[in-house]
Amino acid sequence: MIKVENVxxxxxxxFDRVKSIKEYLVQKLQGKIGYEEFWALKDVSFQxxxxxxxxxxxxxxxxxxxxxxxxxxxxxPTGGSVQVKGTVVPMLELxxxxxxxLTGRENVFLNGAILGYSEQFLKEKYQEIVxxxxxGQFIDVPLRNYSSGMVMRxxxxxxxxxxxxxxxxxxxxxxxxxxxxxxxKKRMLELMSGGATVxxxxxxxxxxxxxxxxxxxxxxxxxxxIGRTEEVCCAYEHNR
Amino acid sequence: xxxxxxxxxxxxxxxxxxxxxxxxxxxxxxxxxxRVEETAAVTPAQPIGELVQxxxxxxxxxxxxxxxxGVMLRLSTYGRTNTCRLIVSxxxxxxxxxxxxxxxxxxxxxxxxxxxxxxxxxxxxRGKWYAVVLASPDGTPGNAVTxxxxxxxxxxxxxxxxxxxxxxxLLIDGAPQWGMLHVTVQTRSHMQFGAFYWYWAxxxxxxxxxxxxxxxxxxxxxKDVLILRVISAFRRYGYLMRQLIARDFKTKYKRSVLGIxxxxxxxxxxMAVQYVVFSTIFRSDIPNFPLYLLTGIVCFNFFSEASSMxxxxxxxxxxxxxxxxxxxxxxxxxxxxxxxxxxxLSLIPLLAVMxxxxxxVRPAILLLPFGLVCLVVFSIGVGFILSTAMVFFRDTxxxxxxxxxxxxYLTPIIYPESIIPAQFxxxxxCNPLYHIxxxxxxxxxxxxxxxxxxxxxxxxxxxxxxxxxxxxxxxxQDKFVLNL
Numbered sequence: 001m002i003k004v005e006n007v008x009x010x011x012x013x014x015f016d017r018v019k020s021i022k023e024y025l026v027q028k029l030q031g032k033i034g035y036e037e038f039w040a041l042k043d044v045s046f047q048x049x050x051x052x053x054x055x056x057x058x059x060x061x062x063x064x065x066x067x068x069x070x071x072x073x074x075x076x077p078t079g080g081s082v083q084v085k086g087t088v089v090p091m092l093e094l095x096x097x098x099x100x101x102l103t104g105r106e107n108v109f110l111n112g113a114i115l116g117y118s119e120q121f122l123k124e125k126y127q128e129i130v131x132x133x134x135x136g137q138f139i140d141v142p143l144r145n146y147s148s149g150m151v152m153r154x155x156x157x158x159x160x161x162x163x164x165x166x167x168x169x170x171x172x173x174x175x176x177x178x179x180x181x182x183x184x185k186k187r188m189l190e191l192m193s194g195g196a197t198v199x200x201x202x203x204x205x206x207x208x209x210x211x212x213x214x215x216x217x218x219x220x221x222x223x224x225x226i227g228r229t230e231e232v233c234c235a236y237e238h239n240r
Numbered sequence: 241x242x243x244x245x246x247x248x249x250x251x252x253x254x255x256x257x258x259x260x261x262x263x264x265x266x267x268x269x270x271x272x273x274x275r276v277e278e279t280a281a282v283t284p285a286q287p288i289g290e291l292v293q294x295x296x297x298x299x300x301x302x303x304x305x306x307x308x309x310g311v312m313l314r315l316s317t318y319g320r321t322n323t324c325r326l327i328v329s330x331x332x333x334x335x336x337x338x339x340x341x342x343x344x345x346x347x348x349x350x351x352x353x354x355x356x357x358x359x360x361x362x363x364x365x366r367g368k369w370y371a372v373v374l375a376s377p378d379g380t381p382g383n384a385v386t387x388x389x390x391x392x393x394x395x396x397x398x399x400x401x402x403x404x405x406x407x408x409x410l411l412i413d414g415a416p417q418w419g420m421l422h423v424t425v426q427t428r429s430h431m432q433f434g435a436f437y438w439y440w441a442x443x444x445x446x447x448x449x450x451x452x453x454x455x456x457x458x459x460x461x462x463k464d465v466l467i468l469r470v471i472s473a474f475r476r477y478g479y480l481m482r483q484l485i486a487r488d489f490k491t492k493y494k495r496s497v498l499g500i501x502x503x504x505x506x507x508x509x510x511m512a513v514q515y516v517v518f519s520t521i522f523r524s525d526i527p528n529f530p531l532y533l534l535t536g537i538v539c540f541n542f543f544s545e546a547s548s549m550x551x552x553x554x555x556x557x558x559x560x561x562x563x564x565x566x567x568x569x570x571x572x573x574x575x576x577x578x579x580x581x582x583x584x585l586s587l588i589p590l591l592a593v594m595x596x597x598x599x600x601v602r603p604a605i606l607l608l609p610f611g612l613v614c615l616v617v618f619s620i621g622v623g624f625i626l627s628t629a630m631v632f633f634r635d636t637x638x639x640x641x642x643x644x645x646x647x648x649y650l651t652p653i654i655y656p657e658s659i660i661p662a663q664f665x666x667x668x669x670c671n672p673l674y675h676i677x678x679x680x681x682x683x684x685x686x687x688x689x690x691x692x693x694x695x696x697x698x699x700x701x702x703x704x705x706x707x708x709x710x711x712x713x714x715x716x717q718d719k720f721v722l723n724l
């Protein structure tokens with residue numbers, strides 16, 4: 001289902017990104033253009049079978065988000081290859097592509113299209129999305145008049161209506177008020193246990209233990225360990 | 241994609257091709273078979289005096305064409321209405337009359353350019369000597385017209401003296417004068433293309449059929465073909481594209497009172513201002529100047545809007561590009577296409593101005609979509625280059641403001657083509673917009689199909705920048721995420 005082979009990602013970091021021709025020429029002439037190479041991922045290889053839930057753990061900056069970006073196709077690896085079969089829905093950040101001048105209704109279709117849903121799918125699921133978001137009549141109001149909680153609720157509702165082959169989750173998202181947080185968390189867990197292949201990044205070891213079949217432990221861009229949930233989780237906790 | 245749909249698609253493509261080939265033959269008509277030209281004329285410097293009975297004005301010339309359809313003269317009447325007739329004849333080298341046309345003195349307007357067409361186009365031989373001869377059988381002093389001679393041609397704002405080749409001086413009663421007659425000979429030449437049009441069309445059809453056959457074969461074998469990939473990408477991302485275009489369009493006028501009306505008003509107001517400025521402060525003698533101006537403005541406004549929107553498309557959607565995977569070309573392409581909606585809307589005031597200025601609407605207007613498609617494809621190409629450049633150098637946005645202004649003045653939008661100095665003409669012809677706007681103007685203003693070469697030039701002017709842009713974009717798109 002997902003096949004990651006020898007993937008490496010290298011960021012070239014200059015201390016200050018050169019953004020103009022003048023700066024570029026000046027620095028080039030002074031010989032100051034030097035990059036510091038930073039390997040966010042080094043030689044990562046693993047496979048995920050259909051329907052499997054793979055947890056990814058690691059400290060901040062270990063390369064978890066980079067790995068998710070590579071798998072969802074946003075970032076092209078410097079070396080190695082990634083093969084993914086089926087539709088991928090990344091739940092990395094909600095509400096990307098919302099236009100605040102448009103109404104909630106228009107944004108459902110815009111955001112849905114960006115997430116890769118088909119027209120037919122959106123039309124079928126439209127009512128379900130509105131019901132889930134509990135926005136009611138506000139759906140025909142421009143987004144700029146929404147409270148931030150309402151925006152997040154709408155965003156979550158759109159993202160949560162998916163029926164993907166591969167689901168990529170960066171932390172369980174809980175948005176809105178306490179009642180809606182409960183509801184969204186439940187929905188997310190439903191999605192993850194719904195038969196899709198899931199890649200799940202979390203800092204909560206308990207959630208990982210609960211959800212995952214296998215766990216990958218990343219440290220400084222390298223694979224420290226991959227294996228059964230219990231083994232890796234124990235080792236990870238000891239390490240801390 | 242399944243085989244059956246592909247078969248239907250191929251059949252549809254062939255049918256559309258056949259239909260457009262026939263339709264094009266009908267619309268293009270004469271322009272397919274003849275290249276219409278006129279000889280250059282000297283600037284009128286001095287009238288030759290009253291053209292009275294018994295006087296013969298003769299301007300010899302060598303033919304560089306297959307047929308002569310008529311002549312164009314500047315006639316003056318000394319500010320009065322004359323009753324004398326003027327006989328315009330075309331003579332061959334031996335002096336026998338090939339064609340003749342008689343003008344009535346009452347119809348001649350003082351100082352105006354008069355077009356005189358012969359009843360039938362006259363066949364001539366390339367390189368042989370002919371002469372335009374003017375005579376008035378009943379002109380008397382006080383009741384006669386006159387014509388002009390000169391020995392310079394105008395180039396931009398200067399006059400360049402011409403060396404008159406031996407034997408080409410103006411002859412009055414056989415005596416050579418110091419200049420040449422101010423006359424342009426209207427000619428046309430046969431073109432091979434028109435004679436073999438149906439062979440060309442059949443050849444194109446055969447190629448298309450072969451390609452369809454190949455596609456069907458390739459699909460049967462499960463091969464990967466570029467065009468099928470493009471079609472399936474369109475089916476997959478078409479909905480997203482429509483949503484993005486709708487978004488751009490809705491938000492553009494969302495909070496303005498007049499809303500969509502601005503799409504009509506903007507080009508009209510620009511035209512009104514420039515029309516007043518350029519027809520009063522600078523004198524321009526372009527026929528139908530309002531339409532000339534508006535066509536240029538509509539085309540260039542589209543180009544400048546589309547290119548500056550595309551410029552921001554990658555950087556402006558940075559939050560999306562770093563979060564969700566969507567093929568990146570969607571962003572610049574959808575921006576250009578949403579400007580296209582605007583372009584189509586601004587065709588409405590253009591048509592209104594056509595009707596108001598009494599420009600006849602001819603079938604050639606059906607050729608307009610070709611020009612527009614070329615314009616859009618060209619803009620997408622430029623959009624690709626600009627959006628890529630913008631990611632790596634943010635200076636591009638400021639630079640482009642200046643460059644696009646310069647580009648506007650380098651394109652004949654507000655001024656006529658004729659003021660371009662001859663030595664810079666080659667440079668002008670490197671400007672893709674020049675060819676595309678010229679094509680659209682011929683279609684709208686003259687109501688005829690441009691010469692076949694113009695189609696080729698328009699295609700080159702749009703496809704080459706498009707391919708260059710696409711290659712640059714494709715090569716760099718993986719680096720976008722790292723630089724946003």
